[in-house]
Amino acid sequence: MKEQSNIPTGKVERAGRFITTGLKVGSNYLKHYTKKLMDPSISKEELHADNAEDIYDTLSQLKGSALKVAQMLSMDKGMLPKAYTDMFAMSQYSAPPLSGPLVVNTFVKTLGKSPSQLYDKFDLHASNAASIGQVHKAWKNGQQLAIKIQYPGVANSVKSDLRIVKPFAVRIVGMSEVDMDKYFDEIETKLLEETDYQLELRRSVELSALCAHIPNLVFPRYYPELSSDRIITMDWLDGFHLKEFLLRNPSQEVRNSIGQALWDFYDFQMHQLKKVHADPHPGNFLMRDNGTVGIFDFGCIKEIPEDFYTNYFMLVDKTILQDDAKRMQIYMNLEMIHPSDTDKEITFYSGLFQKMIDLLTLPFTVTSFDFGNEEYFQEIYAYMDYVYNLKEVRDSKVARGSRHSLYVNRTYFGLYSILSDLKAEVYTGAGRFKTLMQ
Known part of the structure; x- marks a missing residue:
């Protein structure tokens, strides 16, 4: 999969991407209804497929809360046409990953050292990439590790992304913004927590230990000394x-x-x-x-x-x-x-x-x-x-x-x-x- 060399982090640039995508979706509708005039038997499946591809392409480039919303929607079978759920499901572990230089830069900024200085071996190509971060393989002292790295600008864009998404959600659901506020407050709180990797590390250690007695569950071991506010190091799970x-x-x-x-x-x-x-x-x-x-x-x-x-x-x-x-x-x-x-x-x-x-x-x-x-x-x-x-x-x-x-x-x-x-x-x-x- 092609890697990204940058992620739009500015509010204006991210808003511009949303607007451009909206125009593409509008164009898809126009093309669909033009075709339908010529052939009334044409279904909306092609329209859904085109819209899903355009929307996902934008969200996967933006990453963060924008892509996280798509990920959440992909879990709700029956809520969206199949073309959308199939496309949005890719955000669960196969979004376009960041390039190697951006990964190295994250290590230097947050841990003060490059991956090659911290691990015996580090794979610069991501094994999995999702909405908030991506995962790389590494090795240290004979142990295979999974390194979770947060995308740049994700934490700072949560509030602005949700402000952009909110009017569309209000229009679709048909409720007033006041009534929707409690749900958006809850989503915003959870998304901000998801960008706090130090909080996630503490919770991971705590809950893994508390649930370790449950049969047939396997949890990784975590390494605080190799983790930061944007990096979490844990054992690799097969x-x-x-x-x-x-x-x-x-x-x-x-x-x-x-x-x-x-x-x-x-x-x-x-x-x-x-x-x-x-x-x-x-x-x-x-x-x-x-x-x-x-x-x-x-x-x-x-x-x-x-x-x-x-x-x-x-x-x-x-x-x-x-x-x-x-x-x-x-x-x-x-x-x-x-x-x-x-x-x-x-x-x-x-x-x-x-x-x-x-x-x-x-x-x-x-x-x-x-x-x-x-x-x-x-x-x-x-x-x-x-x-x-x-x-x-x-x-x-x-x-x-x-x-x-x-x-x-x-x-x-x-x-x-x-x-x-x-x-x-x-x-x-x-x-x-x-x-x-x-």
């Missing part, structure tokens, strides 16, 4: 990203083993630690033929407030939800229903939420669950599409759901997506968590 792994045609037993390990990893963090690795995209996991999975990249951690946790997991308890008064109080506490809602709106939205909750919490209500059940996921995507297209929902100007639900929901959607691709059969009941605590 394995395959999800797409590559599935091409190896793993047995059902191996799929189940990895799926169970991932479920246990998230279950333990959520219920015991009350803070969770909230970036469950396939680029952050390395799967192995022996049924183990390597986990790294603790840059995005969601700490879960106790009151939110209590109300959120009450949604799994069917006996509580059968009590209309208790159910309505939970919906209010989670900001799914608002004090300003009319009786008609309360009835409408509580009905929508109840159906969605029944679907999404099903794995928690049984002893084991087959995530290879395609009908289950088709029903979820169909229902979400149905809800999204309801006039009442499209015309609503109220943001429904606590800011904390943004990353917690994202975590479960990402986990479900990986388990679905693995077609894993997993023990999901409460008894499994008790076993992990013994």
